[in-house]
Amino acid sequence: MKLVQINLIVLSLLLIFSCQDDDDNFRTDNDDLPDITDIEEIDTTNPNVADNISLRELGRLLFWDPILSGEKDIACATCHHPDLGYADGRDLPIGVGGIGLGPDRRDVTSDDIGLVPRNSPTILNTAFNGMDEDGDYNPATAPMFWDVRERSLEAQALGPLLSFEEMRGHAFDESLALDSIVNRLRANVAYNNLFTNAFGQNNAINAQNIGIAIAAFERTIIAIDSPFDRYVAGNENAMSQQQIRGMNTFNRIGCDDCHSGPMFSDFELHVIGVPDHALLPSSDAGANGTYAFRTPTLRNLSMTAPYFHNGVGRTLEETIRFYRTASDAADNGGNGGGNGGNNGGLQVNPNVDVDDIDRDVERLRNFNNDDIEDIIAFIRALDDPNFDRTIPESVPSGLNPGGRID
Protein backbone atom coordinates (compact mmCIF):
# COMPACT_ATOMS: atom_id res chain seq x y z
CA MET A 1 0.00 0.00 0.00
CA LYS A 2 1.24 3.39 -0.74
CA LEU A 3 2.01 6.15 1.62
CA VAL A 4 -0.95 8.45 1.82
CA GLN A 5 -0.54 12.09 2.38
CA ILE A 6 -3.24 14.37 3.50
CA ASN A 7 -1.79 17.73 2.81
CA LEU A 8 -4.73 19.81 3.73
CA ILE A 9 -5.27 18.62 7.24
CA VAL A 10 -1.57 19.03 7.79
CA LEU A 11 -1.62 22.53 6.53
CA SER A 12 -4.36 23.26 9.01
CA LEU A 13 -2.40 21.92 11.88
CA LEU A 14 0.75 23.69 10.89
CA LEU A 15 -1.22 26.87 10.84
CA ILE A 16 -2.80 26.33 14.17
CA PHE A 17 0.32 25.27 15.98
CA SER A 18 2.50 27.92 14.48
CA CYS A 19 0.00 30.56 15.53
CA GLN A 20 -0.62 29.25 18.98
CA ASP A 21 0.81 32.24 20.78
CA ASP A 22 -0.56 34.76 18.37
CA ASP A 23 -4.20 34.08 18.02
CA ASP A 24 -5.09 37.46 16.56
CA ASN A 25 -3.02 36.74 13.51
CA PHE A 26 -4.57 33.36 13.05
CA ARG A 27 -4.69 32.66 9.34
CA THR A 28 -7.81 31.36 7.76
CA ASP A 29 -6.98 30.40 4.23
CA ASN A 30 -7.73 26.71 4.30
CA ASP A 31 -11.24 25.49 3.68
CA ASP A 32 -10.76 21.88 2.77
CA LEU A 33 -10.21 18.84 4.92
CA PRO A 34 -9.75 15.23 3.88
CA ASP A 35 -12.90 13.29 3.30
CA ILE A 36 -13.91 9.81 2.42
CA THR A 37 -12.47 10.01 -1.07
CA ASP A 38 -8.96 10.18 0.35
CA ILE A 39 -9.62 6.97 2.20
CA GLU A 40 -11.13 5.21 -0.81
CA GLU A 41 -7.80 5.49 -2.57
CA ILE A 42 -6.30 3.09 -0.09
CA ASP A 43 -8.60 0.21 -0.96
CA THR A 44 -8.32 0.70 -4.68
CA THR A 45 -4.58 0.14 -4.39
CA ASN A 46 -5.19 -3.42 -3.20
CA PRO A 47 -4.83 -5.62 -6.28
CA ASN A 48 -7.09 -8.33 -4.84
CA VAL A 49 -10.08 -6.03 -4.63
CA ALA A 50 -12.55 -5.93 -7.52
CA ASP A 51 -15.17 -3.55 -6.22
CA ASN A 52 -14.73 -1.11 -3.39
CA ILE A 53 -18.35 -0.43 -2.66
CA SER A 54 -19.14 -4.14 -2.38
CA LEU A 55 -16.04 -4.60 -0.27
CA ARG A 56 -17.00 -1.96 2.27
CA GLU A 57 -20.55 -3.21 2.48
CA LEU A 58 -19.28 -6.75 3.03
CA GLY A 59 -17.00 -5.36 5.75
CA ARG A 60 -19.94 -3.66 7.45
CA LEU A 61 -21.94 -6.90 7.48
CA LEU A 62 -18.99 -8.86 8.88
CA PHE A 63 -18.49 -6.16 11.52
CA TRP A 64 -22.09 -6.59 12.67
CA ASP A 65 -22.44 -10.35 12.22
CA PRO A 66 -22.00 -12.49 15.37
CA ILE A 67 -21.26 -15.45 13.11
CA LEU A 68 -17.62 -14.45 13.63
CA SER A 69 -17.74 -15.33 17.34
CA GLY A 70 -17.44 -18.76 18.91
CA GLU A 71 -20.98 -18.97 20.28
CA LYS A 72 -22.43 -16.69 17.56
CA ASP A 73 -23.47 -14.09 20.11
CA ILE A 74 -20.82 -11.36 19.84
CA ALA A 75 -19.94 -9.09 16.93
CA CYS A 76 -17.30 -6.42 16.55
CA ALA A 77 -20.16 -3.95 17.04
CA THR A 78 -20.86 -5.39 20.49
CA CYS A 79 -17.84 -3.43 21.75
CA HIS A 80 -17.60 -0.85 18.96
CA HIS A 81 -21.15 0.47 18.68
CA PRO A 82 -22.15 3.67 16.87
CA ASP A 83 -24.46 4.72 19.73
CA LEU A 84 -21.37 4.71 21.97
CA GLY A 85 -18.98 6.46 19.60
CA TYR A 86 -17.88 3.11 18.16
CA ALA A 87 -16.55 2.19 21.61
CA ASP A 88 -18.62 0.57 24.38
CA GLY A 89 -18.87 3.19 27.10
CA ARG A 90 -17.50 0.78 29.69
CA ASP A 91 -14.24 0.84 31.65
CA LEU A 92 -13.58 -2.80 30.68
CA PRO A 93 -15.62 -4.73 28.12
CA ILE A 94 -17.56 -7.92 28.62
CA GLY A 95 -17.24 -10.13 25.57
CA VAL A 96 -17.97 -13.83 25.86
CA GLY A 97 -20.80 -14.62 28.26
CA GLY A 98 -22.31 -11.15 28.18
CA ILE A 99 -25.76 -9.85 27.37
CA GLY A 100 -26.69 -6.23 26.74
CA LEU A 101 -24.97 -3.18 25.33
CA GLY A 102 -22.42 -0.79 26.81
CA PRO A 103 -22.66 0.09 30.50
CA ASP A 104 -25.75 -2.15 30.82
CA ARG A 105 -23.98 -5.22 29.53
CA ARG A 106 -23.58 -7.91 32.17
CA ASP A 107 -21.95 -11.30 32.44
CA VAL A 108 -24.69 -13.92 32.71
CA THR A 109 -22.47 -16.95 33.02
CA SER A 110 -20.62 -18.35 35.97
CA ASP A 111 -17.72 -19.62 33.89
CA ASP A 112 -14.10 -18.62 33.98
CA ILE A 113 -14.24 -15.93 31.31
CA GLY A 114 -14.01 -12.53 32.92
CA LEU A 115 -13.67 -8.98 31.79
CA VAL A 116 -11.55 -8.05 28.81
CA PRO A 117 -8.54 -6.46 30.53
CA ARG A 118 -8.43 -3.25 28.46
CA ASN A 119 -10.76 -0.43 27.54
CA SER A 120 -12.38 -0.56 24.08
CA PRO A 121 -10.93 2.22 21.97
CA THR A 122 -13.15 3.79 19.35
CA ILE A 123 -12.72 2.68 15.75
CA LEU A 124 -13.65 6.20 14.62
CA ASN A 125 -10.69 7.57 12.65
CA THR A 126 -8.58 4.43 13.10
CA ALA A 127 -8.19 4.87 9.34
CA PHE A 128 -5.67 7.53 10.33
CA ASN A 129 -3.75 5.61 13.00
CA GLY A 130 -0.06 6.35 12.71
CA MET A 131 -0.51 9.71 11.01
CA ASP A 132 2.46 11.90 11.83
CA GLU A 133 2.64 15.64 12.24
CA ASP A 134 3.11 16.06 8.51
CA GLY A 135 -0.02 14.05 7.79
CA ASP A 136 1.94 11.11 6.39
CA TYR A 137 0.83 7.64 7.30
CA ASN A 138 1.10 4.15 6.04
CA PRO A 139 -2.02 2.00 6.54
CA ALA A 140 0.07 -1.18 6.21
CA THR A 141 2.08 -0.35 9.33
CA ALA A 142 -0.52 1.64 11.26
CA PRO A 143 -0.12 1.01 15.01
CA MET A 144 -2.99 -0.88 16.65
CA PHE A 145 -3.96 -1.58 20.26
CA TRP A 146 -2.97 0.24 23.43
CA ASP A 147 0.43 -1.45 23.34
CA VAL A 148 0.96 -1.39 19.53
CA ARG A 149 1.26 -5.17 19.40
CA GLU A 150 -0.36 -5.25 15.97
CA ARG A 151 0.02 -3.24 12.77
CA SER A 152 -2.69 -2.39 10.21
CA LEU A 153 -6.46 -2.61 10.42
CA GLU A 154 -6.33 -5.71 8.23
CA ALA A 155 -4.19 -7.64 10.71
CA GLN A 156 -5.98 -6.22 13.75
CA ALA A 157 -9.39 -7.41 12.55
CA LEU A 158 -8.46 -11.07 13.03
CA GLY A 159 -7.26 -10.52 16.62
CA PRO A 160 -10.70 -10.44 18.30
CA LEU A 161 -11.72 -13.68 16.56
CA LEU A 162 -8.80 -15.42 18.25
CA SER A 163 -9.21 -13.73 21.61
CA PHE A 164 -10.68 -16.00 24.26
CA GLU A 165 -12.47 -13.26 26.21
CA GLU A 166 -13.52 -11.10 23.30
CA MET A 167 -15.17 -13.42 20.77
CA ARG A 168 -13.81 -16.97 20.72
CA GLY A 169 -14.72 -18.37 24.14
CA HIS A 170 -14.76 -22.14 24.52
CA ALA A 171 -16.23 -22.86 21.07
CA PHE A 172 -12.96 -23.79 19.46
CA ASP A 173 -9.26 -23.93 20.10
CA GLU A 174 -7.31 -20.82 19.11
CA SER A 175 -5.47 -22.74 16.40
CA LEU A 176 -8.77 -23.77 14.81
CA ALA A 177 -10.67 -20.51 15.23
CA LEU A 178 -9.98 -18.89 11.87
CA ASP A 179 -10.56 -22.08 9.87
CA SER A 180 -13.80 -22.72 11.73
CA ILE A 181 -15.10 -19.24 11.00
CA VAL A 182 -14.03 -19.40 7.36
CA ASN A 183 -15.91 -22.70 7.02
CA ARG A 184 -19.02 -21.16 8.54
CA LEU A 185 -18.92 -18.33 6.00
CA ARG A 186 -18.25 -20.71 3.11
CA ALA A 187 -21.39 -22.61 4.02
CA ASN A 188 -23.42 -19.42 3.67
CA VAL A 189 -24.68 -18.65 0.15
CA ALA A 190 -25.08 -14.92 0.75
CA TYR A 191 -21.48 -14.58 1.96
CA ASN A 192 -20.21 -16.51 -1.05
CA ASN A 193 -21.88 -14.00 -3.35
CA LEU A 194 -20.72 -11.01 -1.34
CA PHE A 195 -17.09 -12.14 -1.32
CA THR A 196 -17.26 -12.95 -5.04
CA ASN A 197 -18.56 -9.47 -5.84
CA ALA A 198 -15.98 -7.74 -3.68
CA PHE A 199 -12.96 -9.77 -4.80
CA GLY A 200 -14.01 -10.60 -8.36
CA GLN A 201 -13.47 -14.33 -8.08
CA ASN A 202 -15.08 -17.43 -6.64
CA ASN A 203 -13.80 -19.07 -3.46
CA ALA A 204 -12.64 -15.73 -2.10
CA ILE A 205 -13.62 -16.50 1.47
CA ASN A 206 -10.46 -16.77 3.57
CA ALA A 207 -9.08 -15.16 6.71
CA GLN A 208 -7.00 -12.59 4.87
CA ASN A 209 -9.99 -11.35 2.87
CA ILE A 210 -12.13 -11.15 6.01
CA GLY A 211 -9.50 -8.75 7.38
CA ILE A 212 -9.36 -6.75 4.15
CA ALA A 213 -13.15 -6.32 4.07
CA ILE A 214 -13.51 -5.32 7.72
CA ALA A 215 -10.62 -2.86 7.41
CA ALA A 216 -12.16 -1.29 4.30
CA PHE A 217 -15.40 -0.75 6.21
CA GLU A 218 -13.58 0.67 9.23
CA ARG A 219 -11.87 3.23 7.02
CA THR A 220 -15.28 4.71 6.26
CA ILE A 221 -15.96 5.40 9.93
CA ILE A 222 -14.43 8.82 10.23
CA ALA A 223 -15.37 11.96 12.11
CA ILE A 224 -13.09 14.86 11.31
CA ASP A 225 -15.47 17.76 10.77
CA SER A 226 -15.40 19.12 14.31
CA PRO A 227 -15.72 22.76 15.41
CA PHE A 228 -11.91 22.73 15.60
CA ASP A 229 -11.64 21.59 11.97
CA ARG A 230 -14.10 24.27 10.89
CA TYR A 231 -12.19 26.87 12.90
CA VAL A 232 -8.95 25.85 11.25
CA ALA A 233 -10.68 25.92 7.91
CA GLY A 234 -11.50 29.56 8.42
CA ASN A 235 -14.69 29.81 10.43
CA GLU A 236 -13.51 31.88 13.38
CA ASN A 237 -16.85 31.48 15.12
CA ALA A 238 -16.69 27.70 15.09
CA MET A 239 -14.93 27.62 18.46
CA SER A 240 -15.93 29.57 21.56
CA GLN A 241 -13.54 31.94 23.32
CA GLN A 242 -13.11 29.36 26.05
CA GLN A 243 -12.28 26.67 23.50
CA ILE A 244 -9.67 28.88 21.86
CA ARG A 245 -8.21 29.66 25.27
CA GLY A 246 -8.19 25.94 26.04
CA MET A 247 -6.37 25.22 22.78
CA ASN A 248 -3.68 27.72 23.66
CA THR A 249 -3.35 26.37 27.20
CA PHE A 250 -3.14 22.81 25.83
CA ASN A 251 -0.19 23.83 23.69
CA ARG A 252 1.44 26.09 26.27
CA ILE A 253 1.61 23.55 29.06
CA GLY A 254 2.89 20.83 26.74
CA CYS A 255 0.00 18.43 26.13
CA ASP A 256 0.82 18.73 22.44
CA ASP A 257 4.23 17.13 22.98
CA CYS A 258 2.47 13.79 22.69
CA HIS A 259 -1.06 14.69 21.56
CA SER A 260 0.29 16.16 18.33
CA GLY A 261 -0.58 16.14 14.64
CA PRO A 262 -3.96 15.98 12.98
CA MET A 263 -5.18 13.14 15.20
CA PHE A 264 -3.81 14.70 18.40
CA SER A 265 -1.60 11.68 18.88
CA ASP A 266 2.01 10.89 18.10
CA PHE A 267 0.95 7.19 18.17
CA GLU A 268 4.06 6.50 20.26
CA LEU A 269 4.41 4.55 23.50
CA HIS A 270 4.87 6.55 26.71
CA VAL A 271 4.96 5.78 30.41
CA ILE A 272 2.59 8.10 32.20
CA GLY A 273 1.86 5.91 35.22
CA VAL A 274 -1.90 5.32 35.02
CA PRO A 275 -2.99 3.15 37.97
CA ASP A 276 -4.23 -0.41 37.51
CA HIS A 277 -7.92 -1.29 37.45
CA ALA A 278 -8.97 -2.66 40.82
CA LEU A 279 -10.99 -5.54 39.36
CA LEU A 280 -8.19 -7.03 37.32
CA PRO A 281 -6.29 -9.93 38.87
CA SER A 282 -2.86 -8.68 37.86
CA SER A 283 -1.09 -5.46 37.03
CA ASP A 284 -1.16 -4.48 33.33
CA ALA A 285 2.43 -3.66 32.45
CA GLY A 286 1.67 -2.39 28.94
CA ALA A 287 4.08 -2.73 26.05
CA ASN A 288 6.79 -5.33 26.77
CA GLY A 289 6.36 -4.96 30.50
CA THR A 290 7.49 -1.33 30.45
CA TYR A 291 4.18 0.23 31.57
CA ALA A 292 4.18 2.21 28.35
CA PHE A 293 0.92 2.69 26.46
CA ARG A 294 0.18 4.32 23.14
CA THR A 295 -1.00 7.91 23.02
CA PRO A 296 -4.70 7.85 22.05
CA THR A 297 -6.38 10.35 19.77
CA LEU A 298 -8.25 13.16 21.54
CA ARG A 299 -10.95 13.38 18.88
CA ASN A 300 -14.55 12.53 19.78
CA LEU A 301 -13.81 11.93 23.46
CA SER A 302 -17.25 13.20 24.55
CA MET A 303 -18.64 9.97 23.14
CA THR A 304 -16.04 7.52 24.44
CA ALA A 305 -15.75 7.89 28.24
CA PRO A 306 -14.29 6.41 30.37
CA TYR A 307 -10.63 6.99 29.55
CA PHE A 308 -7.14 5.49 29.66
CA HIS A 309 -6.19 1.93 28.69
CA ASN A 310 -8.33 0.47 31.46
CA GLY A 311 -11.05 3.07 31.81
CA VAL A 312 -9.96 4.32 35.25
CA GLY A 313 -10.36 7.93 34.13
CA ARG A 314 -14.11 8.25 34.60
CA THR A 315 -14.38 11.82 33.38
CA LEU A 316 -12.20 14.16 31.35
CA GLU A 317 -11.61 16.15 34.50
CA GLU A 318 -10.35 13.16 36.46
CA THR A 319 -8.24 12.10 33.48
CA ILE A 320 -6.56 15.46 32.96
CA ARG A 321 -6.13 16.08 36.69
CA PHE A 322 -4.06 12.90 36.79
CA TYR A 323 -1.34 14.61 34.75
CA ARG A 324 -0.75 17.05 37.58
CA THR A 325 -0.25 14.16 39.96
CA ALA A 326 2.00 12.29 37.54
CA SER A 327 4.03 15.39 36.72
CA ASP A 328 4.52 16.21 40.40
CA ALA A 329 5.49 12.63 41.16
CA ALA A 330 8.04 12.54 38.35
CA ASP A 331 9.39 15.94 39.31
CA ASN A 332 9.86 15.08 42.96
CA GLY A 333 11.02 11.56 42.42
CA GLY A 334 8.38 10.98 45.07
CA ASN A 335 5.69 8.37 44.86
CA GLY A 336 2.76 10.53 43.91
CA GLY A 337 1.04 9.54 47.10
CA GLY A 338 2.80 12.26 49.05
CA ASN A 339 2.86 15.45 47.09
CA GLY A 340 0.69 14.05 44.33
CA GLY A 341 -1.91 13.25 46.94
CA ASN A 342 -2.65 16.97 47.17
CA ASN A 343 -4.24 16.75 43.79
CA GLY A 344 -6.66 14.05 44.87
CA GLY A 345 -8.05 11.66 42.32
CA LEU A 346 -6.07 8.99 40.52
CA GLN A 347 -2.64 8.16 41.93
CA VAL A 348 0.44 7.06 40.04
CA ASN A 349 0.63 3.30 39.65
CA PRO A 350 2.80 2.04 42.53
CA ASN A 351 4.38 -0.53 40.18
CA VAL A 352 5.81 2.26 38.04
CA ASP A 353 9.18 3.67 39.00
CA VAL A 354 8.57 7.43 38.94
CA ASP A 355 11.95 7.84 37.24
CA ASP A 356 10.47 5.97 34.28
CA ILE A 357 7.64 8.46 33.80
CA ASP A 358 8.02 10.19 30.45
CA ARG A 359 10.03 13.41 30.49
CA ASP A 360 7.24 15.13 28.60
CA VAL A 361 4.91 14.46 31.52
CA GLU A 362 7.51 15.65 34.01
CA ARG A 363 8.01 18.83 31.99
CA LEU A 364 4.32 19.74 31.81
CA ARG A 365 3.92 23.30 33.00
CA ASN A 366 1.68 23.99 35.97
CA PHE A 367 -2.00 24.22 35.30
CA ASN A 368 -4.90 25.01 37.59
CA ASN A 369 -8.55 24.03 37.72
CA ASP A 370 -9.59 26.86 35.41
CA ASP A 371 -7.05 25.65 32.88
CA ILE A 372 -8.53 22.16 33.10
CA GLU A 373 -12.00 23.53 32.38
CA ASP A 374 -10.66 25.38 29.35
CA ILE A 375 -8.83 22.31 28.07
CA ILE A 376 -11.98 20.23 28.44
CA ALA A 377 -13.86 22.86 26.43
CA PHE A 378 -11.17 22.61 23.74
CA ILE A 379 -11.32 18.81 23.71
CA ARG A 380 -15.09 19.09 23.20
CA ALA A 381 -14.30 21.19 20.12
CA LEU A 382 -12.71 18.04 18.65
CA ASP A 383 -16.08 16.23 18.63
CA ASP A 384 -17.79 15.50 15.34
CA PRO A 385 -21.02 13.61 16.05
CA ASN A 386 -21.98 13.35 12.36
CA PHE A 387 -20.44 10.02 11.48
CA ASP A 388 -21.94 6.97 9.82
CA ARG A 389 -24.15 5.26 12.40
CA THR A 390 -25.83 2.81 10.07
CA ILE A 391 -26.95 -0.40 11.74
CA PRO A 392 -27.75 -3.11 9.20
CA GLU A 393 -31.31 -4.39 9.48
CA SER A 394 -30.09 -7.91 9.04
CA VAL A 395 -26.85 -9.80 8.51
CA PRO A 396 -26.32 -12.81 6.20
CA SER A 397 -26.24 -15.35 9.05
CA GLY A 398 -29.76 -14.33 10.10
CA LEU A 399 -28.43 -13.73 13.62
CA ASN A 400 -29.13 -10.51 15.50
CA PRO A 401 -26.92 -7.69 14.15
CA GLY A 402 -24.43 -6.82 16.89
CA GLY A 403 -25.05 -10.04 18.83
CA ARG A 404 -26.90 -10.29 22.17
CA ILE A 405 -27.04 -6.57 22.78
CA ASP A 406 -30.78 -6.04 23.24
Ligand code: HEC
Ligand atom coordinates in the same frame (compact mmCIF):
# COMPACT_ATOMS: atom_id res chain seq x y z
C1 HEC B 1 -15.38 -7.80 23.76
C2 HEC B 1 -15.14 -6.50 23.20
C3 HEC B 1 -14.53 -6.38 21.82
C4 HEC B 1 -14.91 -6.98 20.65
C5 HEC B 1 -16.00 -8.00 20.47
C6 HEC B 1 -14.08 -6.43 19.63
N1 HEC B 1 -13.23 -5.50 20.15
FE1 HEC B 1 -11.98 -4.31 19.12
N2 HEC B 1 -11.11 -3.77 20.84
C7 HEC B 1 -11.53 -4.12 22.10
C8 HEC B 1 -10.51 -3.78 23.06
C9 HEC B 1 -10.58 -4.00 24.56
C10 HEC B 1 -9.43 -3.23 22.33
C11 HEC B 1 -8.09 -2.76 22.90
C12 HEC B 1 -7.28 -3.99 23.21
C13 HEC B 1 -5.84 -3.70 23.52
O1 HEC B 1 -5.36 -2.61 23.18
O2 HEC B 1 -5.16 -4.56 24.07
C14 HEC B 1 -9.86 -3.21 20.94
C15 HEC B 1 -9.10 -2.67 19.90
C16 HEC B 1 -9.56 -2.57 18.60
C17 HEC B 1 -8.93 -1.81 17.55
C18 HEC B 1 -7.67 -0.98 17.68
C19 HEC B 1 -7.98 0.48 17.76
C20 HEC B 1 -6.74 1.28 18.02
O3 HEC B 1 -6.77 2.50 17.81
O4 HEC B 1 -5.73 0.72 18.47
C21 HEC B 1 -9.67 -2.00 16.42
C22 HEC B 1 -9.42 -1.39 15.05
C23 HEC B 1 -10.74 -2.90 16.76
N3 HEC B 1 -10.66 -3.20 18.10
C24 HEC B 1 -11.64 -3.44 15.85
C25 HEC B 1 -12.40 -4.56 16.15
C26 HEC B 1 -12.98 -5.45 15.17
C27 HEC B 1 -12.84 -5.29 13.68
C28 HEC B 1 -13.66 -6.41 15.85
C29 HEC B 1 -14.38 -7.60 15.29
C30 HEC B 1 -13.62 -8.49 14.44
C31 HEC B 1 -13.52 -6.10 17.27
N4 HEC B 1 -12.72 -5.00 17.40
C32 HEC B 1 -14.12 -6.81 18.29
C33 HEC B 1 -12.73 -4.70 22.40
C34 HEC B 1 -13.45 -5.47 21.50
Ligand code: HEC
Ligand atom coordinates in the same frame (compact mmCIF):
# COMPACT_ATOMS: atom_id res chain seq x y z
C1 HEC C 1 4.25 11.96 27.48
C2 HEC C 1 3.19 12.02 26.50
C3 HEC C 1 1.88 12.66 26.93
C4 HEC C 1 1.65 13.94 27.37
C5 HEC C 1 2.66 15.04 27.60
C6 HEC C 1 0.23 14.04 27.57
N1 HEC C 1 -0.38 12.86 27.26
FE1 HEC C 1 -2.36 12.45 27.38
N2 HEC C 1 -1.99 10.49 26.98
C7 HEC C 1 -0.75 9.96 26.73
C8 HEC C 1 -0.82 8.51 26.80
C9 HEC C 1 0.32 7.54 26.56
C10 HEC C 1 -2.14 8.20 27.14
C11 HEC C 1 -2.70 6.80 27.42
C12 HEC C 1 -2.21 6.37 28.79
C13 HEC C 1 -2.88 5.13 29.33
O1 HEC C 1 -4.01 4.84 28.97
O2 HEC C 1 -2.25 4.44 30.16
C14 HEC C 1 -2.86 9.47 27.22
C15 HEC C 1 -4.22 9.60 27.47
C16 HEC C 1 -4.90 10.81 27.53
C17 HEC C 1 -6.34 10.96 27.61
C18 HEC C 1 -7.35 9.82 27.60
C19 HEC C 1 -7.89 9.58 26.20
C20 HEC C 1 -8.61 8.28 26.03
O3 HEC C 1 -9.26 8.08 24.98
O4 HEC C 1 -8.54 7.41 26.90
C21 HEC C 1 -6.61 12.30 27.66
C22 HEC C 1 -7.97 12.96 27.77
C23 HEC C 1 -5.33 12.99 27.63
N3 HEC C 1 -4.34 12.06 27.53
C24 HEC C 1 -5.19 14.37 27.68
C25 HEC C 1 -3.96 14.99 27.88
C26 HEC C 1 -3.80 16.37 28.30
C27 HEC C 1 -4.93 17.35 28.50
C28 HEC C 1 -2.45 16.59 28.44
C29 HEC C 1 -1.77 17.82 28.96
C30 HEC C 1 -2.12 18.16 30.32
C31 HEC C 1 -1.79 15.35 28.09
N4 HEC C 1 -2.73 14.40 27.78
C32 HEC C 1 -0.41 15.19 28.05
C33 HEC C 1 0.39 10.66 26.47
C34 HEC C 1 0.59 11.99 26.86
